[in-house]
Every structure is written in C-alpha cells, then in structure tokens.
Amino acid sequence: MKPTLLVLAAGMGSRYGGVKQIDAVGKNGECLLDFAAYDAKKAGFGKVVYIIRKDIEKDFRERLFDRVARNFDAEYVFQSHESLLTEEQIKLSSARTKPWGTAHAILCAEKAIHEPFAVINSDDYYGRSAFETLGKHLSGISNDSTEHAMVGYVLEKTMSRNGSVSRGVCTVNNGQLESIVENLKIYFEGDKVISDMGDKKVQLTGKETVSMNLFGFGPKAFEQFNIYWENFIKNNVTAEKTEALLPVVASDIIHEGKGTMKVYTSEESWFGMTYPEDREVVKAEIAKKITEGYYPAVLWEK
Numbered sequence: 001m002k003p004t005l006l007v008l009a010a011g012m013g014s015r016y017g018g019v020k021q022i023d024a025v026g027k028n029g030e031c032l033l034d035f036a037a038y039d040a041k042k043a044g045f046g047k048v049v050y051i052i053r054k055d056i057e058k059d060f061r062e063r064l065f066d067r068v069a070r071n072f073d074a075e076y077v078f079q080s081h082e083s084l085l086t087e088e089q090i091k092l093s094s095a096r097t098k099p100w101g102t103a104h105a106i107l108c109a110e111k112a113i114h115e116p117f118a119v120i121n122s123d124d125y126y127g128r129s130a131f132e133t134l135g136k137h138l139s140g141i142s143n144d145s146t147e148h149a150m151v152g153y154v155l156e157k158t159m160s161r162n163g164s165v166s167r168g169v170c171t172v173n174n175g176q177l178e179s180i181v182e183n184l185k186i187y188f189e190g191d192k193v194i195s196d197m198g199d200k201k202v203q204l205t206g207k208e209t210v211s212m213n214l215f216g217f218g219p220k221a222f223e224q225f226n227i228y229w230e231n232f233i234k235n236n237v238t239a240e241k242t243e244a245l246l247p248v249v250a251s252d253i254i255h256e257g258k259g260t261m262k263v264y265t266s267e268e269s270w271f272g273m274t275y276p277e278d279r280e281v282v283k284a285e286i287a288k289k290i291t292e293g294y295y296p297a298v299l300w301e302k
Contacts, residue, residue, distance in 0.1 A: 002046025003138035009122035010079040022063040043131035050076040079108040101243030127268035134216045145218040146259030156206030158270035162277040168211035168247040177261035180247040
C-alpha cells in the first residue's frame with residue numbers, strides 16, 4: 001500500500017504577506033509545493049492531498065494543482081472557519097478570522113485519507129531523503145497501526161535570518177518521541193539562538209531536534225485527532241487566535257498510551273517561505289539544486 005502525502009496549504013501567510021504556498025520559485029514558475037510533490041512521488045508515495053481555503057482555489061489550480069494532477073494522483077479539500085463546527089459553535093466563534101490550526105486542517109481531510117499518510121507544511125522544504133525515510137516507514141505499517149513516526153531536524157538548520165520562527169522542540173529517548181514543546185518565537189541574537197517564551201527568554205544550543213510538522217500516521221490516529229478536536233473546540237470556541245496544533249495531538253497520543261512516535265533525523269538544511277525576504281533565498285537554493293542535477297530543468301511533463 002502506497003502512502004499518501006497530506007499538504008497543509010490553507011494558512012493565511014500573515015508574516016509573508018501573501019499566498020506563499022503558490023508563489024513561484026522555480027525556473028518555470030514552479031512553487032515550493034511542486035518540488036515536494038515531485039520528491040514524494042520519487043519516494044514512492046501514491047497520492048497527494050492538499051488542504052486549501054476556498055478563496056484561493058482558482059489561483060491554486062492555475063499556479064499548482066492542475067500541473068501536479070497531470071503527473072500525480074492529486075486532489076484537494078477545503079478548510080474553513082465553519083468546517084466541523086455545529087451551528088451553535090459557528091455563531092459563538094463568529095468574531096474569529098484565523099484558521100483553527102493544523103490539527104483541525106488534518107481532520108478536514110479525514111474522508112480523503114484511506115491509507116497511512118505523511119503530513120507537511122506548504123512553505124517548508126524538507127528534502128527528498130526525508131520523504132524516502134518516512135515513506136518507507138509508512139509503507140511498512142497497516143491502517144490499524146499505532147506505530148507513527150516523524151522526521152526531526154537540527155534546530156539551527158531550520159532558522160531564518162529574516163525573523164523569528166516557531167518550532168516544536170523534541171525530547172527523544174531511544175529513538176522514540178517523548179514530548180514536543182512548542183516554542184513560538186525562536187530567533188538569532190547575533191550567534192546565539194534565543195527562544196522567547198513570553199515570560200522569559202531561554203538560550204538554546206541550536207542542536208536540539210525540532211519538529212517541522214513532518215509526521216507520519218496510520219489512519220487510526222484520526223480517532224485521537226477527533227477526541228482532541230472535540231475537547232479543543234469545547235474550551236476555545238470563542239477564542240480569536242488559539243489554534244489546535246498537530247504537535248499537541250502527537251504528544252497526546254504518546255502521553256495517553258495510544259501509540260508511539262519513532263523519530264528519524266534529517267541533516268538537511270531547511271529553507272522556506274516564512275518572510276518575503278526568504279523568497280530570493282528559496283529561488284537560489286532551488287536553482288542550485290537544478291544546476292547540480294538534483295532536479296531536472298523541467299520538473300513535470302506538460
């Protein structure tokens with residue numbers, strides 16, 4: 001059974017200032033997500049599912065989806081403020097403009113997923129080796145398996161010089177994830193790596209293993225996602241900014257004894273589209289990989 005790649009592409013891009021998930025960075029107008037789909041297909045994934053907002057559908061199809069779908073089994077689903085909410089919850093949360101977060105997004109795609117699946121952000125470059133590693137793990141588990149996995153990265157290799165980033169700092173024991181602590185504001189201060197926790201600032205080594213939201217789950221994990229979401233929305237229905245986050249569900253699965261999370265590590269250097277200034281860096285990195293022969297000059301067949 002070939003695994004599915006699930007892409008979280010419904011974000012607002014508030015720091016970037018635009019719809020970064022479909023911004024062109026390749027020589028032929030390719031988006032960062034073109035390269036993720038290409039790598040996933042090369043690594044043995046059988047399908048890609050995108051989670052998007054309805055308001056970007058037209059541009060999404062023109063700039064990315066139709067091109068990918070001609071070369072790879074692809075579909076998309078919508079995440080909206082009203083998705084999965086009751087009429088009463090919709091009324092209570094009417095002041096909210098922010099999406100409900102990554103855990104909510106995954107649940108919006110539940111009906112489109114019928115096999116083990118990997119999850120990625122739309123604005124991060126993960127590297128083909130990460131897809132190969134996670135794809136091999138997912139191809140070896142059944143739909144009822146609770147042996148989930150993630151690919152972790154070295155913190156200092158995932159940061160931007162253009163501003164702060166949000167990263168889940170992992171505690172790993174014997175190759176298994178013990179916990180993830182969301183650090184919402186990590187940045188360089190000279191050569192120091194600083195995490196601003198709100199009430200205090202902590203200096204990190206930069207060598208910590210962090211989550212880049214590259215997780216792999218068996219479909220059974222949806223049971224825990226649904227339990228988490230029901231509790232989350234009950235307690236946060238009137239909140240305007242609080243989000244239901246994927247790493248929190250991953251931690252809950254472990255702490256509640258509902259599954260394990262094997263941690264694979266990647267030495268890839270991250271690049272991504274967090275800030276407008278990052279776009280030129282991403283374009284240069286992609287161009288370099290094409291020059292080196294890592295990617296062909298023309299990524300997809302017409």
